[in-house]
Amino acid sequence: MAEKAKNDAGNGGAKDGAPGAVWFREPQRRRKAPGLSRERIVATAVDRLDREGVDQLSLRKIAGDLGAHATSLYWHVPTKGDVLDLALDEVFAEIRLPDGHRTRDWREVVLAYMRELRAMLLRHPWAASLAGTRPLAGPHALERSESVYAALTRAGFAGPTLAATAAAVSNLVIATASTQAAWAERAEVGSRDALRGLITERHASYPTLAAHLEDFLGDWDTQFEIAAQTLVKGLAAQRTEEQA
Structure with missing residues (x-):
């Protein structure tokens, strides 16, 4: 029990194997394996996730791709959960923020983030499901969260409203991307x-659905852009009312 408590404390309270534990674990010295590094393992994991998805991922398969033994990977990434958290943060690095995002109009920053997040999730469909179920506590994800929070703070959002607004921004994108990715796994044209x-x-x-059938089955890009614009306009109108 004492050893367990010590391990949990070293993880900032996150138990080994829990989602996001890799971000809270104390760095450990790992035996070097020739040709292996955490960076190579994560890049290989992202490639395999893109091809086969989360359910088919295993450290054994990643090791095979790298021409290494599975036990060699454990010195760099002890669990599959670690790999998932690291891979998810790796693809968050693809989200580009507009130049001068720390001072630009908050609406531009938020919309740019939403579009970039969606594009990334559609390139990596597995990330859409993980983003809603695992802590986004890696450095790349936190950097993007910082930008969005800073933009919303400049707009005047604060306290619980700030957190709820930031969540609404991300959740809209994650939900729509997850839905589109799920449809894409099937024969979408036939299903539609x-x-x-x-x-x-x-x-x-x-x-009502029959009367608006084509809009109901409209293209993903148009529906997302309307939804994103509507959300940001609604947030701006809310701030205007509160300031009046």
Whole structure:
């Protein structure tokens, strides 16, 4: 029990194996394995996640890609959870923030972040599900969160409203990207045609959906852009009302 408490304390209270534990664990000296590094392991993991997704990922497969034995990886990444957290933060580095984002109009920064986050999640569909279930506590993710929080703070949001607003920004993107990624795993055209036929056939049960069928089944890009713009405009209107 004492050893367990010591380990938990060394992780900042996060137990080994818990989501995000890698970010709170005290750095340990690891035996060097020739040709291996955490960076190479993470890059290989991202590539395999892009090809096969989270469920198929294993340290054994990553080791095979690297031409190494699985036990060699444990000196750099003790658990699969560590690999997932590190890979997720690695792809967050792809999110570009606009030049001068620390002083630019907050709406531009927030919209740019939303578009960049969505593009990244669609390039790496596995990241969409992980982003909603694991702490975004890595340096790349925190840097992007800092930018969004700073922009919203400049707008005048504070306290619980600031946190809720930042969550709304990220959650809108994660939810829409997750939905699009889920559809993409199937034969999307066939699924959309089947749904169109179902609603048309049962239009008496779903009259509003039937009347707006093409909009209901509209393209992802248009729907996302409208949703993002609507959210930011609503936030701006809220600030105007509060300041009046």
